[in-house]
Amino acid sequence: MTRGDDRSKRRRAPAAGARELALDTLLRVEREGAYSNLELGRALQQAGLSRPDAALATELVYGTLQRQATLDYWLGRFVAKGLDRLEPWVRLLLRLSLYQLVYLDRVPDFAVVNEAVALARRRGHAGIAGMVNGVLRSALRRRGELVAPKGGAPAQRLAIAHSYPEWLVRRWIDTYGAEEAEAICAAGNRPPPSSIRVNLRRGTVEAVQRGLRESGIEAAPAGASPAGLIARGAGNLADRDGYREGRWSIQDIGSMLVAEAAEPQPDMEVLDCCAAPGGKSTHLAELMDDRGTVWANDLHPHKQRLIEQQAQRLGLTSVRAVCGDAAALGERFAPGSLDLVLLDAPCSGLGVIHRKPEVKWTKSPADVAELAKLQERLLDAAAPLVRVGGRLVYSTCTIAPEENERQVEAFLARHPDYALDPQWPEPLLAALRRAQALPERFAGMLQLLPQTFGSDGFFIARLTRKSR
Numbered sequence: 001m002t003r004g005d006d007r008s009k010r011r012r013a014p015a016a017g018a019r020e021l022a023l024d025t026l027l028r029v030e031r032e033g034a035y036s037n038l039e040l041g042r043a044l045q046q047a048g049l050s051r052p053d054a055a056l057a058t059e060l061v062y063g064t065l066q067r068q069a070t071l072d073y074w075l076g077r078f079v080a081k082g083l084d085r086l087e088p089w090v091r092l093l094l095r096l097s098l099y100q101l102v103y104l105d106r107v108p109d110f111a112v113v114n115e116a117v118a119l120a121r122r123r124g125h126a127g128i129a130g131m132v133n134g135v136l137r138s139a140l141r142r143r144g145e146l147v148a149p150k151g152g153a154p155a156q157r158l159a160i161a162h163s164y165p166e167w168l169v170r171r172w173i174d175t176y177g178a179e180e181a182e183a184i185c186a187a188g189n190r191p192p193p194s195s196i197r198v199n200l201r202r203g204t205v206e207a208v209q210r211g212l213r214e215s216g217i218e219a220a221p222a223g224a225s226p227a228g229l230i231a232r233g234a235g236n237l238a239d240r241d242g243y244r245e246g247r248w249s250i251q252d253i254g255s256m257l258v259a260e261a262a263e264p265q266p267d268m269e270v271l272d273c274c275a276a277p278g279g280k281s282t283h284l285a286e287l288m289d290d291r292g293t294v295w296a297n298d299l300h301p302h303k304q305r306l307i308e309q310q311a312q313r314l315g316l317t318s319v320r321a322v323c324g325d326a327a328a329l330g331e332r333f334a335p336g337s338l339d340l341v342l343l344d345a346p347c348s349g350l351g352v353i354h355r356k357p358e359v360k361w362t363k364s365p366a367d368v369a370e371l372a373k374l375q376e377r378l379l380d381a382a383a384p385l386v387r388v389g390g391r392l393v394y395s396t397c398t399i400a401p402e403e404n405e406r407q408v409e410a411f412l413a414r415h416p417d418y419a420l421d422p423q424w425p426e427p428l429l430a431a432l433r434r435a436q437a438l439p440e441r442f443a444g445m446l447q448l449l450p451q452t453f454g455s456d457g458f459f460i461a462r463l464t465r466k467s468r
């Protein structure tokens with residue numbers, strides 16, 4: 001901890017406002033590697049801010065993380081000694097204040113600057129407050145300069161304009177070309193839609209839509225998944241009766257497509273290798289009309305309870321939560337004993353940047369390489385468990401060929417007893433075709449990009465075991 005932070009602890013006003021709460025949350029995300037959504041949720045619960053202030057704090061946390069590279073590019077012009085040499089809390093205060101000046105209009109400019117200066121004075125000393133004042137006033141005076149660079153290499157230009165690390169943009173350009181890469185970057189900066197998966201065992205999509213409308217929420221069909229709805233202006237959906245009563249779940253649209261593509265049938269023996277918190281396990285069980293067994297395994301014992309709670313909420317008795325390393329599932333399940341195995345693998349999460357913007361700054365190429373090795377081990381462990389004629393479905397919420405297409409190609413080279421299976425349910429294929437999300441020569445694996453449905457960037461591969 002730096003001296004400035006010590007001082008800030010002594011002087012902080014007892015009631016933290018929206019900006020102070022946002023600053024503290026950003027500090028914990030940066031320093032402790034905390035997840036922004038969890039950290040913010042915890043802070044908001046403790047603070048008891050008014051609804052508008054809670055909304056402002058939320059916007060400040062996500063927006064500042066999202067636009068970090070763009071903000072730093074601009075701030076670099078006004079901070080004489082260089083941003084890197086500032087104490088973390090000062091750098092974050094400048095970022096969040098500039099974010100507010102450029103991207104938000106609820107608070108007048110003079111008030112944003114005054115509040116930033118007051119906060120700097122409470123936490124630091126007069127010199128820091130003066131510097132914050134000077135930087136923000138310069139930025140306001142030279143507002144016309146706060147634009148993205150026009151020239152330069154595409155990766156560098158997009159990285160600054162959309163605020164991403166250059167290595168990531170370069171990768172997406174290499175894989176998809178500059179235009180698609182820009183669309184991925186832009187989609188990652190848009191808020192994710194509030195999507196709902198209707199529990200079709202407890203009612204129809206139309207009935208849920210009606211119920212939501214009666215409580216003031218408009219919801220439209222999600223398009224790709226027959227059970228999916230997108231709600232507008234919904235606030236915290238987990239607070240609604242329909243959620244508590246298990247009439248629906250909160251799930252990303254891309255995530256919903258995994259169980260749809262897996263196409264489980266009633267009475268099957270199914271294993272979900274990495275299951276917590278149970279989103280896909282419960283979806284599989286719903287599609288099986290709760291007949292058969294869905295073994296929902298996860299490495300972490302404390303997550304078993306999360307899976308059980310979801311199954312209970314949805315009225316599902318076929319989900320059996322178990323705990324263990326997916327690399328050692330051969331010790332629990334006999335070879336060839338399962339009709340369907342889902343490996344929704346731990347991954348770099350580059351497809352969920354619109355939910356967790358810090359992923360932009362916390363992940364590195366080395367993480368991608370390391371996770372690809374883990375996924376390879378988990379795939380090899382899952383493969384023998386599937387019966388001949390059965391299915392292995394592999395999915396991730398990332399956009400990285402090493403973890404996705406190349407991972408599956410390497411798996412097929414090691415396992416000639418498997419083949420990709422493009423015979424996904426026809427309604428799903430039709431919806432993907434309509435959205436132009438299906439490659440011309442669809443072989444059985446799909447990289448869903450976040451700009452298609454506003455979903456997470458998801459990868460799904462469906463494989464069939466042909467022989468022993």
Ligand SMILES: C[S@@+](CC[C@H](N)C(=O)[O-])C[C@H]1O[C@@H](n2cnc3c(N)ncnc32)[C@H](O)[C@@H]1O
Binds near residue numbers: 277298344345346
């Ligand atoms: C992508 S999340 C799964 C999300 C889940 N399928 C859902 O839809 O709700 C990956 C999960 O893998 C678990 N995990 C990580 N390493 C594992 C391992 N070696 N064995 C089993 N589970 C693991 C994590 O605890 C995490 O819950």
